[in-house]
Amino acid sequence: MPVRHGEQVRDAVLTAAGELMLEGGLAAATMEAIAARAGVSKRTLYKYWPSRGAVALEGFMRSAAASWSLPENAPAAVSLEELVLAAVRLFTQTPAGPLMRSLIADAQSQDEIATAIRDQWLRPRRAVAADLVRQGIASGEFRADLDVEVTLDLLFAPVYYRLLLGHETLSPQFAVTSIRHLITGLKG
């Protein structure tokens, strides 16, 4: 086997982890299976990642991240709508939806999974959206007194709420209506 450098090893491991997650969820993405598919030792895995949850989620996030791209030079509202729509498409048209449901379920009793979801999945996505909210504030498109974190919750929470509770259909049309209600506000 040729010697591989750190970045190549990380890349092979994350690809293997992402594939296993999309094929069979967290149950399939064991350290053994990831190591075998990536052609590395379990010891190597533990050198780079503290836990199975961390490597599995990072692999999943990387494969899922390929699903979104942002329009250039668009108003913040348009870019944010595109981000939320990308999340809806990911959750309704790929195995990432059932996978995210089972991961969030596991996160309720396993701190390692909860931490991995926050660090590997939520935080990078929220950072991108937070930049857009701040741009919108700076340009005067949004109000100056917005709380950025609360705004992010209002943008994305409805998607997760319908994904997890299933009381109404999670659809692109829902996402668009939700964001437009939020941007305009409820008041008459």
Place this chain on the structure above:
Amino acid sequence: MPVRHGEQVRDAVLTAAGELMLEGGLAAATMEAIAARAGVSKRTLYKYWPSRGAVALEGFMRSAAASWSLPENAPAAVSLEELVLAAVRLFTQTPAGPLMRSLIADAQSQDEIATAIRDQWLRPRRAVAADLVRQGIASGEFRADLDVEVTLDLLFAPVYYRLLLGHETLSPQFAVTSIRHLITGLKG
């Protein structure tokens, strides 16, 4: 044992189920335990409820429902804020928070639990909030073109999002900020 009428039996069963849920979650609220505490037979339970999830959730919902009351003759925005604050207090100050987390986790793989949460928990709460949204539209306090279901999601989803993902603190202050952002809207 004196003969008890249907309503008394239902009342005793729901009280027992609610207590067991708050004491030990769904795992404690077995048909056996509910029947024993309520002093009825399991057959009686199945006469009134189709499943363990249904009776456990209805009992839980009834004990939790005691936690909210609405201000009278208040603007819709004030009443809705009070409803969302009641949910936050329930989830942060009572065992209902951890319990709801584990129920929603179970709902991801057990259809019976998912149905019970929607029928016994979400639907009655959303009906109350929907009436308030419609009142707000009728009085001109809210815009006439609001989608009521989407508005309910925007009001309540952030609470469940922080409860389940834990990326930021679920607090009364968060609920108030979230609702005020939603009512005023993001736009500058």
